[in-house]
Amino acid sequence: MKTYITSESVSSGHPDKICDQISDAILDACLEQDPNSRVACETLVTTWTVIVSGEITTKAKVDYTSLVRKTICEIGYNETEAHYNWNDVWVHLLINTQSPDIAVWVDSGWAWDQWIMYWYATNETPTFMPAPIYYAHKLAKRLEIVRKENTLPYLLPDWKTQVTVEYIDWKPKRIDTVVISNQHRVNITQEELKSWIKKEVIDFVLWDLIDKETIIHINPTWIFQVGWPKWDCWLTGRKIIVDTYGWIWRHWWWAFSWKDPSKVDRSGAYIARYLSKNIVASGICDKCEVQLSYAIWVVKPVSIYVDFFATWKVDINSVIETIKTNFDLSQNGIIKFLDLRNPIYKKTASYWHFGRDDVSWEKLDSSELFKKLI
Numbered sequence: 128m129k130t131y132i133t134s135e136s137v138s139s140g141h142p143d144k145i146c147d148q149i150s151d152a153i154l155d156a157c158l159e160q161d162p163n164s165r166v167a168c169e170t171l172v173t174t175w176t177v178i179v180s181g182e183i184t185t186k187a188k189v190d191y192t193s194l195v196r197k198t199i200c201e202i203g204y205n206e207t208e209a210h211y212n213w214n215d216v217w218v219h220l221l222i223n224t225q226s227p228d229i230a231v232w233v234d235s236g237w238a239w240d241q242w243i244m245y246w247y248a249t250n251e252t253p254t255f256m257p258a259p260i261y262y263a264h265k266l267a268k269r270l271e272i273v274r275k276e277n278t279l280p281y282l283l284p285d286w287k288t289q290v291t292v293e294y295i296d297w298k299p300k301r302i303d304t305v306v307i308s309n310q311h312r313v314n315i316t317q318e319e320l321k322s323w324i325k326k327e328v329i330d331f332v333l334w335d336l337i338d339k340e341t342i343i344h345i346n347p348t349w350i351f352q353v354g355w356p357k358w359d360c361w362l363t364g365r366k367i368i369v370d371t372y373g374w375i376w377r378h379w380w381w382a383f384s385w386k387d388p389s390k391v392d393r394s395g396a397y398i399a400r401y402l403s404k405n406i407v408a409s410g411i412c413d414k415c416e417v418q419l420s421y422a423i424w425v426v427k428p429v430s431i432y433v434d435f436f437a438t439w440k441v442d443i444n445s446v447i448e449t450i451k452t453n454f455d456l457s458q459n460g461i462i463k464f465l466d467l468r469n470p471i472y473k474k475t476a477s478y479w480h481f482g483r484d485d486v487s488w489e490k491l492d493s494s495e496l497f498k499k500l501i
Contacts, residue, residue: 131303133291134259134373136267139202139477140284140310142361146170147384147476149179150363152198153191154387155470160187162468166387168222172361175211180221181385192218198473203274203284204356208312211356242392243420246399247376248407250414251299254482254489255404258299260373261482263290265332268478270309273327281320283310285356302333304342310351321345370480371396376416384476388467391458395419395428397488398461400481402450404489406433409497411446413438419456426457441500453496 137144149170157164164185171178177195200213252261266288274282291304307328311320324345329337337343364382368374381392388394403417418432431450433443450456455464462468465487475486483489 128296130294130297131291132257132259132294132373132375133289133304134257134263134368134375135287135289136260136263136369136479137288137366138267138271138284138286140204140356141287141366142172142285142356142359143363143365144477145172145199145202145204145356146361146363147366147382148202148473149177149195149198150385151472151476152194153179153183153189154385155473156189156194157183157185157187158387158468158472159470160189161185164387165389167385167390169363169385171363172356173359175215176217176219178219178221182223184224191220191222209283209310210353241420241422242379242381242395243418244379244381244392244395244399245377245416245418246396246403247372247416248400248403248414250407255407256482257372257375258292259290259375260369262292262302262333262336263288263373264479264482266290266305266307266328269328269332270307270324271478279323279327281312281315283312285310285351301338302336302341304344305329305333305337306344306347308346308348308351310353311346317346317349372481377418383480384472388462388465389458391421391461394458394461394465394467395421395456397465397467397480398454398456401465401488401490401493402454405491405493406446406497408491408494409500411439411441411497411501412436428456431456445500446497449497449500453493
């Protein structure tokens, strides 16, 4: 049976991702000085404007306006041709402190609201991510590399990638369709643009997975000179599917990049990823979905759900019991186990929270624990 699944990725210069990086840059700046900072910081980007709002309780001294401008500059919006410039944006701050009614429960280690998190892992790629999002991310990251190394000097910061993978009996076999839409300078023809992106990005990343039947669309709108930060209105947390595992299986609706790890919807998603990845890596299944649910003012998760999608080699109940016995899934337990009170979050706000090798929730140091169940 043939099945086609599509996922997308976006650049660090995508306007929604600008918002995510600003929020997480503020979080990192607070955690760097005060590891117990409480940050719930949302960002809105629109024409020549950045609005930062939310609740921040910290001992840190942070120049938020300068940090916003620095983040935008580092992304690459530092020239007129990009149509959005770090030095010209108006930054408006609407920041309060965390409600004392919430703070007293968070201080005690209780979940401060009800949350449900899913995570899905699969052995179809080296990072245990689904193939469509894995390859969409690789294309997006390759575009960043060739832009910053000046291999393709006509690229500007805003782009999107999309990959459709053909599955046969739920095994990835080939790339069916590739889409890349990339902001570019005016002094490049569409023919040159397509030729160079095909050579330096698509062929470089997907050389062994594309064939003569693969459909490739490069800038199908032809002209993409003005980046989207100049137009419309963009927000923190609007790329949740990009941030997780793409359009496959179940998701939740809470974003990552605006909150500190005391918000269990962020830390809980990280531990769900850790568990599902280690379970698959142990060899006891090919695919694994973990769901954790929490209730307000309750320390432990109210439920743990595991699904192996008919690829199990052990009883699922034994896996759930192993999780309960060996992992403290309270808010404070997760923070301690994954060492989450460090300034590590801005780097995750673009080019994926998951499937990377420099964060604690990607370690495979518990796979042997689950392997013993075979």
